């Protein structure tokens with residue numbers, strides 16, 4: 001999987017209430033509608049600013065808080081290509097992979113707002129085209145690569161009729 | 167090589183020796199979804215081409231987050247849950263029955279050695295019953311509903327050894343806030359945590375739930391305790407079922423062991439907007455509050471209401487404060503009524519809301535206004551958590567919240583006991 005786009009930067013501990021604000025969660029299953037409000041409490045114009053394939057780039061513990069899958073789904077439906085962070089909260093990380101949103105652990109200090117990035121998941125590297133440097137990606141556990149390659153856990157289940165992670 | 171509690175439970179449920187770092191597919195004993203996560207799980211269930219659930223006796227949905235429904239959108243989702251449950255034939259806990267994390271332990275389905283997945287991040291609560299229970303998202307939940315299984319990476323464990331005796335006016339909530347402040351909000355990410363020592367042993371089972379409930383606030387996947395006579399006594403009220411406790415081996419390997427002498431602990435608050443932004447109550451004392459909340463899966467149990475009533479009884483809530491009380495379950499509500507606790511709370515000026523999440527998650531039942539300050543017994547004070555990102559939330563024990571509701575400002579509860 002390869003992606004290219006611009007970096008939108010956020011800080012540490014971006015929690016699920018920031019990703020999708022309390023005002024909107026739980027009311028609807030229309031993820032396109034929720035996506036319009038993604039990251040709103042941190043950046044009111046985020047949805048307008050982001051172009052398809054752009055990246056959310058953050059610090060440590062991205063996605064901490066709730067288990068709600070509305071969080072990765074809203075990001076995905078806002079057409080964000082991937083989330084890059086120094087570390088992720090565990091449940092968010094699983095949910096992202098399960099729903100087919102690529103999440104990448106790397107040293108995000110080397111990325112500035114607006115930097116043009118090229119992410120090659122298979123090769124395990126990010127090229128920061130603006131800064132002309134490459135950054136290694138911390139590899140995903142193999143089971144997660146398998147689920148992501150299948151297109152998420154639902155697709156994995158459709159393909160195998162259950163878990164096939166042996 | 168010795169094993170931690172979580173390594174043992176994962177070994178037991180996967181049929182292979184599991185140590186930290188190993189990936190296993192394990193069978194689950196119980197699967198739970200609530201109204202914030204179940205609708206997406208139903209969709210994922212369909213997307214996975216699921217036909218039936220793996221075992222009707224071992225799945226439940228709970229309607230607690232927006233309960234009763236505050237608007238049409240939520241009503242439609244509740245209806246979808248009710249129809250799905252009726253069709254598949256498993257258990258639904260509808261409005262008024264309580265918060266999932268109280269209802270499930272009370273169901274008697276979860277106990278020592280169980281493996282539980284719940285589509286709610288505070289599913290780690292049942293760690294206090296010596297169960298490995300953990301929060302998952304809707305897609306994992308759907309996978310669990312269909313297959314009765316789930317994949318896990320066996321985590322490393324941090325052990326917290328709490329010795330000494332908690333001083334009067336200092337509770338398990340203060341203890342866990344102290345620990346979270348110490349290790350920070352991501353100090354245990356990807357890890358399990360174990361709580362042990364004489365301070366934990368001395369605590370009631372109800373007080374222990376508060377600690378395991380907040381394990382996720384340091385990023386942990388689980389917050390485990392060993393089972394003792396108190397655990398079994400608590401469970402016997404709800405079930406005749408036998409459980410086999412799982413203890414850590416003496417030579418189990420921990421990534422960190424942290425020791426605390428709790429006799430030095432003071433009442434704590436978590437200041438806006440982070441749970442690990444903790445301080446002794448004395449540091450924030452005097453800050454005016456407009457709303458106080460006693461309830462939630464952290465501190466809405468009988469013992470919590472009893473502690474609050476002990477402070478509020480015969481007194482009146484400050485006229486500038488709205489005190490909201492949400493018992494964590496119908497059982498708790500009934501017990502508190504029988505003991506006269508509800509009478510005392512309402513006479514003091516409390517507004518009772520339906521057993522459930524109440525205003526904890528910002529969908530209804532007391533959304534604060536701009537520039538208001540709330541003091542709450544919940545587990546999260548994120549910006550916007552209670553439905554308004556221009557409000558501030560402080561977290562504290564039921565005693566601190568009750569004392570603050572009386573004075574209209576953040577108050578050390580030791581003034582009232």
Ligand code: SF4
Nearest residue numbers: 265462463523526527
């Ligand atoms: S009471 Fe609050 S923290 Fe607990 S399950 Fe409900 S919304 Fe979540």
